[in-house]
Amino acid sequence: MPVAVPDRKLKEVALSRDEYRTLVDKLGREPNDIELGMVGVLWSEHCSYKTSKALLRRLPSQGDGVLQGPGENAGAVDVGEGWAVVFKVESHNHPSAIEPYQGAATGVGGILRDVIAMGARPIALLDSLRFGPLPAAAHHFDGVVAGIGGYGNCIGVPTVAGEVYFEDCYAQNPLVNAMCVGLVRADRLKRARAEGAGNSLLLVGAQTGRDGIHGASFASLDLDEDAEERRPAVQVGNPFLEKCLLEACMDLAALPSVVAIQDLGAAGLTSSVAEAAGRAGSGALIDVAKVPRRETGMTPYEVMLSESQERMLIVVERGREAEVINVFQTWDLEAAVIGEVTDDGLLTVRNGEQAAASLPVELLTEGAPPRRPESRPRPEQATILSLDFMRREPPDLSRTLKRLLGSPNLASRRSIFRQYDHMLGAATLVPPGGDAALLRIKGTRRALAMTIDGNGRYCELDPYVGAQIAVAEAARNLAAVGARPLAVTDCLNFGNPDRPEVFWQLEEAVAGIAAACRAFGLPVVSGNVSLYNESEAGGAIYPTPIIGMVGLLEDYTKRVDAAFKEDGDFVLMIGASGNDLGGSEYLKVVFGQVAGRPPAIDLAAEKAVREFVLAAAQAGLLHSAHDCAEGGMLAAVAECCLLGGLGVRCPELRAEGDLRLDSAFFGESQARFIISAGSRAMPDLQALARRQHVEFDLLGNVHGDRIVFEGQVDVDLGELRDGWERGLVPPPPPSPEGRGTI
């Protein structure tokens, strides 16, 4: 078959010549330009997962209570009393690198629509962010935070948790991962299957414009110097319109004539129609002339590939369109019948009477040739693991604590989350700033815990171990508020997989997530992959798998948080400490090094300490619980102090055996918690620790307003707080006039 398409054309749609040959083979003819564009976006990595699909099958996706696993707009899990929790995380990295505010805002808008499409009302947003070091990365950081707040605050979904880290490798490639959690009555859960030939396809919400054409292909390339020219590929968000869309979709829940709801995201109409038809094994006929537009002169190609935001596809029983259109009109939204479901397995596009495209749905959704790049660790992988550190003298511990807590990666996040509405819905029981957010399910005693976590530095050193740690830490975060982990959503952020060392990292990380999730019995119910996070100037990012996790607390009166509560309470460390300084904040902040083995991970030990904390919380024995993570034991204790406004007094800490003193204080050994409890709870806690076979060390007591380890550490809490609260904030502007007092 003659394959005469010019290189330029293939580059435009980001297809390789091999892929083009496969397309022509499968189609039995050359595609026209519209068809080529449609295949180009759907076969992009962003839409087809052609590089990662085989790996993702290794993740466990089944489990008790899973109502919907991967493959839909979002995953869903039963949480009892007739409720289902719906959630997913998604990246918006490339757009945020180019246009931080709109990139982040539309990332939030997109993940919200995924949850809305399941019929669920979004109740919470979370975000995981990575930037280059401040202040150079301030334009990314400030823009992204403002964009997340701008969208979430306006649409009225609280942003309740998140994480942010700063590393050189993200300077050119910031990461913006947004997660949304929604609630729906389990029997009202919707699925985006375009079923029933003859049923109508309605396009609702915003009008279609030229914005964001080829956004999906753009996300599947390295960021190069032309990136600035790709600015038109970044969409612009309208949270007000999406708020109206959200309410209208909630009103649809009462209409049995609604067959399916599908979000329009990357690759716009092309992808959403193909996916909805693909899930049902049906076909679809679209007339682009019927698509409401905000610009004149748009070609069928542009209409099919537009990534205009705030649009949804609704499948409605034939003859019942008016009742759906009526709902959207109430909210002053466009709703137009643009086509119908067919049973021919084809996605056929017409422009009025003119044929424009006709492609097999399966070719679009499943036809991308799977890619299996070479996989090989880079040669220096072994050397970064060796850390000759034992000869270094531990520095002054008090000064080190202040430096660590004042450093951007450990400083207070309040300056960020106070820009986000995190209380809307009056459901937030544990607000941002703790281990995990906890939101009650109104009308019940149940509460959902949620967190998002990852550590790129550990993964850079050892992606298998680092990915396991991400799962383990997320689970510890949930346990620290008293909730049992239920299920996972993941976002895999990596560099260019065509480089063997990057594909190796991806393989290792997926294996790590799979191992940890299997060990903990946690299904991965949804997720997203973001590859090509690299640039010529900045190289590849650290491999950064991000874990979003949701848990359940059946009785929210049993909740716990991280703040120390009462003078005199005992402060205890649960779990064992080792020489785990590799990849630590301490090593980075004090010695400027990213090296060594990441902390050892023992999945059985993780389970044991978590079960201990959950049982203790359930029995009402705890006054506080906090996960020990970045910055180690001393940072964790200090955070409990800062949150509670109370100090600690501890005797000298003896590092036993070959444990280094600095590792005892700042090492990042996993499977550890800091808890506090009253004296009456101590016998029960000791007995529980023995039963669960977890190590149980008395550190000292909550006391006064200083952090004291006799002869080792003595820090004034107020002084520590100053540095901690300013770690991310530029110095305040002079007080403006007119700030009156009486």
Add this chain to the structure above:
Amino acid sequence: MRFGVVVFPGTWSDRDCGWVIDQVLGADLRYLWHKDRDLQGSDCVILPGGFSHGDYLRTGAIARFSPVMEPVAEFAARGGLVWGICNGFQILCEAGLLPGALIRNDTLQFRCEWTHLVCERTDTAFTSLVERRQVLRIPISHGEGNYFADPPTLSRLEQHGQVVFRYADERGFVVPAANPNGSVHNIAGIVNERGNVLGMMPHPERAAEVSVGSADGLFLFRSVIDSALKVLTA
């Protein structure tokens, strides 16, 4: 005793207000769609928080033209209780039912955090169950809550005792450090001269149960119920 909660497109505190009225207090609740001109016999009309019409142009600037605002203004003129919270306060200022304006926070950032309010008027229908100088813990969530009025308006407000709430510290001292947004005179909430129209930036509906951090907002809801019942039985 019936509360009417107005829903504009972009309103998002309607459901939180509804939850407190209906589920926490067991009072009668009606949602009032912005296109309707019927207050459905409400004894108190709440204009809740959110971004009505996206707050495009200016906060509250479009919402004041919604059909429902006509009967709301008439209701207020007859002495009916009208309570604007956050975006509702902004709408009331735009509609001329309250003096002054709410401009961008002096930090130029959105602020969501707990604040303390000292109550200076306990003789209004909204605060009758609050003690004088009582400190209420109620959160804010806004980008444009910086209350501004020109000096003559401001002195009239102060002279007539129309300032109901001021941002204060935990002990009730009105200090600059307790002012989250730059509001002139630390003003968090005001009433009209007649005392039947209240606008406030903080969200009492988010402080109606101890489990979410405070139940101080209930003083206001209960005051309204108490006052309305007195009117109804009088």
